[in-house]
Amino acid sequence: MAAGRGVVKLWHVPQARSFRVLWFLHEADIAHEVVTLDFGGKSLRDPAFLAISPAGRVPAAEIDGQTMFESGAILEYLSETRAQPFWRAPGHAERRSWLEWLHYAETIGQHMAQLTQQHIVLREDWMRSPTVMKLEAMRLARVLAAVGAAADRNGWLLPSGFSAVDVAIGYGVHMARHFIRIEEVPGLAAYHARLTARPGFQAAAAADGPVLIYTRDFYEAPDDSPR
Numbered sequence: 001m002a003a004g005r006g007v008v009k010l011w012h013v014p015q016a017r018s019f020r021v022l023w024f025l026h027e028a029d030i031a032h033e034v035v036t037l038d039f040g041g042k043s044l045r046d047p048a049f050l051a052i053s054p055a056g057r058v059p060a061a062e063i064d065g066q067t068m069f070e071s072g073a074i075l076e077y078l079s080e081t082r083a084q085p086f087w088r089a090p091g092h093a094e095r096r097s098w099l100e101w102l103h104y105a106e107t108i109g110q111h112m113a114q115l116t117q118q119h120i121v122l123r124e125d126w127m128r129s130p131t132v133m134k135l136e137a138m139r140l141a142r143v144l145a146a147v148g149a150a151a152d153r154n155g156w157l158l159p160s161g162f163s164a165v166d167v168a169i170g171y172g173v174h175m176a177r178h179f180i181r182i183e184e185v186p187g188l189a190a191y192h193a194r195l196t197a198r199p200g201f202q203a204a205a206a207a208d209g210p211v212l213i214y215t216r217d218f219y220e221a222p223d224d225s226p227r
């Protein structure tokens with residue numbers, strides 16, 4: 001059934017990329033309802049869900065009676081249609097930077113996905129590669145160095161202030177704490193503290209749901225010397 005006009009429906013898995021949208025809905029004070037799905041279970045492969053999100057991924061959203069997938073696209077569309085202070089419209093001096101950071105969120109996402117697969121999804125040690133774990137953690141830290149530097153310069157990613165890209169990237173910073181020491185990356189821990197102090201973040205964190213994916217505070221890469 002279609003969500004009422006104005007009410008955004010979000011298909012969400014706690015701690016997953018759908019948290020970006022949940023956080024944004026709280027930041028922008030957009031009326032919404034949440035359908036919580038199960039990361040390890042069958043709900044992401046249910047034909048009804050695949051009709052909305054063809055790869056069976058979260059987030060998906062229903063906005064004004066139409067469904068959408070891809071967190072970056074959803075943040076952009078919500079910014080454009082109902083949260084303009086968080087948008088940088090075509091013609092805005094920061095338009096290009098806004099787009100760069102919005103998509104850079106998935107550069108972070110690809111390393112997070114590798115690390116999540118290695119440490120959490122693959123359950124047996126023989127399936128995992130300590131080399132990949134170390135390499136991906138190193139690459140994640142390198143990608144996040146650019147975030148720390150920009151946030152240090154501007155407070156937020158863009159000089160004019162907080163926007164949707166801080167939510168897109170901020171989710172990555174928040175989750176990266178499970179794999180890298182963010183206090184070792186200049187500017188990053190302070191940026192994380194600013195992000196998590198926001199009432200929008202705190203409301204979303206309270207609404208997120210049970211912690212089922214990143215159940216440990218930190219996932220250390222094992223020693224890869226022969227045993």
Ligand SMILES: N[C@@H](CCC(=O)N[C@@H](CS)C(=O)NCC(=O)O)C(=O)O
Pocket residue numbers: 015016017018044056057058059069070071072106
């Ligand atoms: N680029 C997509 C990635 C979505 C994605 O891969 N989401 C993960 C959770 S973080 C997922 O649904 N994984 C389920 C699976 O791989 O089966 C986005 O940003 O929305």
